[in-house]
Structures are given as C-alpha cells and as structure tokens.
Amino acid sequence: MNFDALTIVYILEIVVGGLMVGIGVHFVPVGGAPAAMAQATGIGTGTVQLAAGSGLTGLLAAGLMMSVTDNIWPILASGAVGAMIMMDATMLTGGWIYAYAVGAPFASAKVNYDPITGYSQPPYVAPGTVGQGIPTVCYVSGTIGALMGGIGGAMIYYPLMMTNHNPSLSALFAIGIFLVNAVLASWNIQGTIEGFHDPKFKRWPKAFRSCLVATLILALVAVTITGGA
Amino acid sequence: MDALSMGLVAAMGALATVAGASEDIESDIGSQSNPNSQVQLAAQVGNPHRIYNKAISGEPPANALWATTAAVVAYTLITKFAMPALFAIAIGASVAALFNGVFSTSAYFGRSASQRRFNQWIYLDIVRYTTTSIMAHAWITAFCITCIAYIQTAILTPHHPFPMPVIALIWGLTVGAIGSSVGDIHYGGEREFQWRLFGQGLNTMLSGQIVRKAEAGLRNSIDNAWFCTKLGGPLTGLGFGLTVFLDNWRTTVFDPVTQAGLAIGMGLFFVIIMNLYNFYVETSIRKKYGPYPGYKGDIAA
Numbered sequence: 001m002n003f004d005a006l007t008i009v010y011i012l013e014i015v016v017g018g019l020m021v022g023i024g025v026h027f028v029p030v031g032g033a034p035a036a037m038a039q040a041t042g043i044g045t046g047t048v049q050l051a052a053g054s055g056l057t058g059l060l061a062a063g064l065m066m067s068v069t070d071n072i073w074p075i076l077a078s079g080a081v082g083a084m085i086m087m088d089a090t091m092l093t094g095g096w097i098y099a100y101a102v103g104a105p106f107a108s109a110k111v112n113y114d115p116i117t118g119y120s121q122p123p124y125v126a127p128g129t130v131g132q133g134i135p136t137v138c139y140v141s142g143t144i145g146a147l148m149g150g151i152g153g154a155m156i157y158y159p160l161m162m163t164n165h166n167p168s169l170s171a172l173f174a175i176g177i178f179l180v181n182a183v184l185a186s187w188n189i190q191g192t193i194e195g196f197h198d199p200k201f202k203r204w205p206k207a208f209r210s211c212l213v214a215t216l217i218l219a220l221v222a223v224t225i226t227g228g229a
Numbered sequence: 230m231d232a233l234s235m236g237l238v239a240a241m242g243a244l245a246t247v248a249g250a251s252e253d254i255e256s257d258i259g260s261q262s263n264p265n266s267q268v269q270l271a272a273q274v275g276n277p278h279r280i281y282n283k284a285i286s287g288e289p290p291a292n293a294l295w296a297t298t299a300a301v302v303a304y305t306l307i308t309k310f311a312m313p314a315l316f317a318i319a320i321g322a323s324v325a326a327l328f329n330g331v332f333s334t335s336a337y338f339g340r341s342a343s344q345r346r347f348n349q350w351i352y353l354d355i356v357r358y359t360t361t362s363i364m365a366h367a368w369i370t371a372f373c374i375t376c377i378a379y380i381q382t383a384i385l386t387p388h389h390p391f392p393m394p395v396i397a398l399i400w401g402l403t404v405g406a407i408g409s410s411v412g413d414i415h416y417g418g419e420r421e422f423q424w425r426l427f428g429q430g431l432n433t434m435l436s437g438q439i440v441r442k443a444e445a446g447l448r449n450s451i452d453n454a455w456f457c458t459k460l461g462g463p464l465t466g467l468g469f470g471l472t473v474f475l476d477n478w479r480t481t482v483f484d485p486v487t488q489a490g491l492a493i494g495m496g497l498f499f500v501i502i503m504n505l506y507n508f509y510v511e512t513s514i515r516k517k518y519g520p521y522p523g524y525k526g527d528i529a530a
Contacts, residue, residue, distance in 0.1 A: 036263035036409075038418035038430025044263055045409040049289040053406025056399045060391070061476055065485055067390040074489040078480075081496030086403060086472045088503035093468035094411045095507055099514045101460050102418040103428040106511045112528055117508070123520030123530040128432030139507045143500060167390035175399075 017155030018215030024148025058083030058150030083150025106133030141195025242474030249469030253412030264417030296401030415461025
C-alpha cells in the first residue's frame with residue numbers, strides 16, 4: 001500500500017473518532033448495577049454496553065448513508081443522529097420505569113441544584129441511596145455523549161471504508177476500535193458517572209491521553225489492512 | 230418513499246418491539262444482568278433461594294451472540310442452500326436457542342454450586358422448567374432481530390451495505406443495552422424488593438434481602454417473569470422499537486441521496502422532542518410525589 005498524505009489524513013480521522021468516543025463515554029450517565037435497583041442516579045447498565053449500543057446504532061445509520069454518498073458530513077451527522085435516537089429512547093423509557101413503576105422522582109446526588117432546570121436535588125434523594133432516575137442534566141449529558149459517540153463511530157468507519165472499500169471489514173474494525181476506547185474511558189470513570197456535572201468528569205484528560213495512544217496504534221494497523229475487496 | 234418500504238419499516242418496528250420485550254423477559258427469567266448482583270448476594274447474606282441464576286455475561290454481548298449465531302446460520306442456509314428466508318431464520322434462531330440453553334444450564338449449575346458454602350441448593354426442577362422458558366424467549370429475540378437484519382439487507386431500499394450477521398450483531402448489542410437499561414429496573418428496583426416502602430430505590434441496608442416467597446409457595450423465576458411482563462418487558466420493547474423505527478423511518482421517508490438534510494433534521498427533531506418529554510416527566514412526578522418526608526437538610530424542595 002502507499003503511505004501517502006491521504007493515508008495520514010485517514011489515520012488522523014480514526015484517532016479523532018477514537019477520542020470522540022473516549023470523551024463521549026464520560027458524558028453518558030450510567031449508574032451501573034446500583035441504578036438498576038434505583039440506588040444510584042443514571043441508567044442502570046454498564047458504561048461500555050450503553051455507549052456501544054448507541055454508538056453502533058449510529059454506525060448502522062452512518063453505514064447506510066455511506067452506501068449512497070462519499071460526502072463525510074452527512075455520514076457523520078447521520079451517525080450522530082442514529083446514536084442520539086437510541087440513547088434518548090433508552091433514557092426516556094428507562095425514566096418511565098423509575099417514574100411510574102418504582103415511583104421515585106428523578107434526583108442527582110452529585111449536585112444540589114440541577115444546572116439546567118435549577119430544580120433542588122437533595123430533598124428528592126431517597127434515604128439510603130445516592131439518587132435515582134435521569135434528571136434533565138443527565139438526560140442532556142447523555143444526549144451529548146451519544147452525539148460524540150455517534151460522530152466518533154462514523155469517523156472511524158469513514159476512513160476505513162475509504163481505505164478498503166469493504167463495508168463488513170470496516171464495520172467490524174470500527175466496532176473494535178470503538179469498544180477499545182469505550183473500555184478505556186470506562187476504566188477512567190470506574191464504572192459509574194452522572195454526566196458532565198459529575199466531579200469524575202474532570203478526569204477526562206487521562207482518558208484523552210490513553211485513548212490517543214491506543215487509537216493511534218490501532219489506526220496504524222487499520223489503514224494497512226486493505227481487505228480482499 | 231414507496232408503500233412497501235413504509236410497510237417494511239413498520240414491520241421492523243413491530244419486530245423490534247417484540248424482540249425488546251422477549252429480551253427483557255428472557256433476562257428476568259434467567260436473572261441475568263444488573264439485578265442478578267442481588268440474587269448472587271442473597272445466599273451470601275443468609276437467604277438461599279429458588280431464583281434461576283445465569284449471569285452468563287452482560288446482556289448486550291449475550292444477545293449479540295444469540296442474534297449473530299441465528300443470523301450466521303440463516304445467512305448460510307439462504308446463500309448456500311437456497312432455503313426460504315423464513316425457514317432459514319427459524320432454524321438459525323433454534324440454533325441460537327440451543328446455545329442459550331447450554332450457557333444457561335452451565336451458568337446455573339456453576340453459580341449455584343459455587344455458593345454451596347452458603348447453603349444454596351441446586352434445584353433440578355428449576356433447571357428443567359425454567360431453562361426451556363429462557364430458551365423460548367431467546368428464540369423469539371434471535372428470530373425477530375435476524376428478521377430485521379434480513380429486511381435491512383435484502384428487501385428495504387437502499388439495501389444496507391453491512392452483511393446480515395454484522396447487522397444482527399449490532400442490533401443484538403443494542404437490544405441488550407436497552408433491556409439492561411430499561412426492563413432491569415422493573416425487576417431490580419421493584420420486583421426483587423417488595424417489602425420496603427414504596428416510592429424509593431433500594432436502601433443499601435437491604436442489599437441481598439430479596440423476596441423469596443411468592444403469592445403461593447416459594448418464589449421462582451417464572452413468578453418474576455409474570456410480574457415483569459406487565460411493564461418492564463413492554464417498555465423495553467417500546468424503547469428498542471422506537472430506536473429501530475425512528476432511525477429507519479427518517480431514511481425511508483426522506484431519500485438519503487437527495488434529502489439527506491431532511492433525514493438528519495427529522496432525527497434531530499425526534500431527539501429534541503424526547504428531551505422535552507423527559508423534562509415533562511421529571512417535572513410532573515416531582516409535583517406529584519413531593520420530597521421524601523425524612524429529609525433534614527437546608528435546601529428547600
């Protein structure tokens with residue numbers, strides 16, 4: 001293969017995509033297993049699983065868009081929108097269970113007032129728990145996280161597709177690079193985070209550095225695989 | 230947009246809704262995923278139980294495995310043996326259900342046996358009649374997701390460029406993520422702990438104190454499925470159905486070649502509506518339920 005200027009651009013795009021995924025995971029409000037018992041604020045599942053679910057839904061949308069155009073902007077936008085739809089549908093229906101089945105009002109234990117709505121939080125935190133449900137700030141943060149994850153996934157897929165012109169190979173490699181970055185970010189936040197208002201969010205530079213190194217190595221490998229197409 | 234495409238998108242939405250519901254109920258019967266932490270803990274804090282215990286992995290990878298297995302088998306039968314798609318997908322889903330049965334049984338035996346020191350028994354009757362229910366639900370999930378993948382790759386225009394198994398892998402991951410985020414709360418937040426004050430999450434002090442008695446006799450996982458079918462399952466289905474339907478609706482109604490901007494704009498519109506709806510839910514339940522009575526802090530409600 002030729003290692004020309006275009007290849008370097010592709011490598012940079014993959015790296016930027018990986019970084020978007022790594023930082024985007026920090027925005028997604030996940031409460032892990034405790035949230036499934038309405039014991040912690042956020043979505044009751046693991047960081048990587050939710051980020052992968054939304055980012056890869058975005059990848060499907062981006063893949064469909066890339067089959068009809070080579071213009072990068074609609075591909076990125078379509079990926080972002082697909083991921084946001086998945087994340088928002090999940091948070092909305094999950095919120096209904098907290099609201100109408102568990103019967104608990106949404107509350108964050110990390111801030112006294114919701115930065116977006118200004119609603120007070122501590123009086124609504126159930127005794128013996130660290131918040132529950134998905135308050136507006138977490139919902140908006142999750143949407144931003146999905147936006148970044150969707151763009152990131154599409155941005156990894158696009159250069160791979162331009163290099164090897166094989167959708168299945170590109171998709172699988174994009175899924176792999178996506179998961180590596182999501183797992184690195186998940187370690188950084190130690191499993192649970194409420195969103196951009198959470199003190200843990202300030203740790204993102206560490207994830208940035210590790211994702212940069214990991215994605216750079218993966219990008220170098222990825223662009224050399226030209227596939228059988 | 231043509232009538233056939235619109236019908237197909239509607240069918241995909243319906244299949245996704247069924248897949249989401251069956252996925253959640255499968256995980257509730259098997260007690261997989263997040264709430265299983267309490268089932269695991271129960272025996273350790275002196276509450277041996279008759280709940281099935283099969284935390285094979287997180288729900289997304291598990292369901293990705295079932296869906297991909299079904300799709301790979303179906304794809305092979307369709308392409309190499311020219312079998313009709315519906316039969317091929319049904320056979321694929323059956324193979325996936327068999328995989329599920331093997332994993333479930335070994336997980337139940339392994340996990341229960343490892344808790345012998347806590348007096349947790351292995352109940353063979355539970356294995357006999359619960360495993361088949363789990364497999365049946367896994368079959369429905371795998372069948373529906375493989376059908377969606379087939380429609381996307383072979384019938385719906387523009388055809389999706391990813392091969393059927395990759396699409397099944399991604400939808401499997403997504404349905405697992407949604408089931409784990411939505412339906413599990415109904416099982417973990419409500420069904421596992423019913424003798425505490427209503428209207429709040431699990432108090433940390435009650436960890437592991439799961440309900441072990443049923444309406445009649447001892448509670449088992451089929452009782453849990455009966456309860457979770459009322460809300461957790463359907464809402465999981467709604468979440469996954471919304472994802473599949475809305476995402477494909479916008480690229481079917483608006484031609485992605487000539488109206489890409491409109492397709493993206495419509496998606497953004499859905500996102501904004503959902504954000505506003507969540508804000509409405511938050512505001513209305515704060516008014517309806519009010520603050521917790523025991524709160525003694527300075528911040529006014």
